[in-house]
Amino acid sequence: MPELPEVEVTRRRIEPRLVGRRIARVDTTGPSYFFLTPPRQLRERLVGRRIESLFRRGKYLLADLDVGSRLLLHLGMTGQLFSSDARSPRFLSATARAALAPGEQANFRPDKHTHLALAFEDGAPEVYFRDVRKFGKVLLLEPGESHPRIDRLGPDALEADGGLLRESARGRRAPVKSFLLDQRVLAGVGNIYADEALFRAGVRPGRGVHRVTRREFDAIAAALRSVLRRSIETGGSSISDYVSPDGEDGRFQDERRVYGRTGEACLECATPIRRRVIGQRSSHYCPACQG
DNA sequence: CACTTCCCCTGCAAGC
DNA sequence: TGCTTGCAGGGGAAGT
Numbered sequence: 393m394p395e396l397p398e399v400e401v402t403r404r405r406i407e408p409r410l411v412g413r414r415i416a417r418v419d420t421t422g423p424s425y426f427f428l429t430p431p432r433q434l435r436e437r438l439v440g441r442r443i444e445s446l447f448r449r450g451k452y453l454l455a456d457l458d459v460g461s462r463l464l465l466h467l468g469m470t471g472q473l474f475s476s477d478a479r480s481p482r483f484l485s486a487t488a489r490a491a492l493a494p495g496e497q498a499n500f501r502p503d504k505h506t507h508l509a510l511a512f513e514d515g516a517p518e519v520y521f522r523d524v525r526k527f528g529k530v531l532l533l534e535p536g537e538s539h540p541r542i543d544r545l546g547p548d549a550l551e552a553d554g555g556l557l558r559e560s561a562r563g564r565r566a567p568v569k570s571f572l573l574d575q576r577v578l579a580g581v582g583n584i585y586a587d588e589a590l591f592r593a594g595v596r597p598g599r600g601v602h603r604v605t606r607r608e609f610d611a612i613a614a615a616l617r618s619v620l621r622r623s624i625e626t627g628g629s630s631i632s633d634y635v636s637p638d639g640e641d642g643r644f645q646d647e648r649r650v651y652g653r654t655g656e657a658c659l660e661c662a663t664p665i666r667r668r669v670i671g672q673r674s675s676h677y678c679p680a681c682q683g
Numbered sequence: 684c685a686c687t688t689c690c691c692c693t694g695c696a697a698g699c
Numbered sequence: 700t701g702c703t704t705g706c707a708g709g710g711g712a713a714g715t
Contacts, residue, residue, distance in 0.1 A: 393707080393708065393709085394709095395709095424691095424692095425691065425692095426692095451709080466709080466710095467709095468692095468708085468709060468710090469692090469693095469707075469708050469709065470692090470693080470694095470707095470708095485694095486694070486695080505693090523692095524692080524693055524694070525691090525692045525693050525694085525707090525708085526691075526692050526693080527691075527692070527708070527709060527710085528709095529709095529710095541710090541711090563684085563685080564685070564686090565685080565686085566685075566686060566687095570686085570687095573709085573710095575709090575710080582708085582709075583707095583708070583709090632694095632695095632707075633694095671686090671687080672687085672688075672689085672708080673707095673708070673709095674706090674707080674708085
């Protein structure tokens with residue numbers, strides 16, 4: 393599940409495949425809520441455009457185009473961005489994967505989950521946006537056009553600040569976990585890194601955010617910054633579908649301390665890790681280390 | 684405004 | 700074996 397680190401790693405590795413290139417052809421699947429801009433419009437308006445830059449805000453990727461328009465991509469839960477020369481079994485459907493001989497590297501062919509394909513004038517490898525669960529989003533903003541999805545985002549979570557968190561928490565009573573997942577508070581935090589940061593800060597996810605102390609807000613902010621930075625360094629978390637654009641798995645899943653470790657021993661105190669649903673999301677914590 | 688619940692979708696694993 | 704059920708979850712919309 394791509395959160396800030398996975399999106400940032402994706403950005404860094406797909407950037408050279410996009411920036412400076414002019415789009416020659418656009419293929420899409422049919423209309424669906426995946427396309428906030430209807431696919432027909434997308435095809436019409438993207439052809440002939442040159443991609444000038446690719447940057448990230450929270451979990452969004454934004455590509456600025458030569459005419460001042462902007463392509464906005466969100467990977468959702470299972471979104472993958474990669475080029476046609478990348479190789480990874482994670483780019484393949486289960487059936488295609490099962491048909492592989494051991495050690496065989498299959499070529500990727502756009503399948504029914506490949507919702508957007510960009511071909512370039514210079515003949516560079518095509519870039520695909522594949523998303524099995526279709527929770528991802530594609531939106532083309534006209535020059536000067538804004539969108540609440542972007543406008544509402546809080547500061548990037550890599551710059552999490554304890555004082556600012558405390559400020560944003562005023563008047564709120566939701567569980568601190570839900571608070572951290574609110575993209576208006578911080579942009580980029582998802583389920584994995586919220587749990588990991590709360591563990592490292594020693595705060596239970598279910599605690600009301602109005603009961604979090606100043607010191608704890610500082611600890612949470614520091615934990616978020618370091619966990620997110622570390623995850624980027626290790627290539628992100630490859631837990632289910634995530635794989636970087638060049639087909640390389642991330643390694644941060646090996647450094648998880650609570651996420652997905654329900655029933656396993658806490659690495660600090662050996663108490664079994666607990667799982668509890670908070671705000672419709674599974675949350676993992678150590679009942680002994682987190683108060 | 685704050686907060687909760689529901690829902691979009693598909694693949695996989697567990698249970699019968 | 701093959702079916703059903705449950706679960707994963709970002710985030711918007713609607714409801715309280």
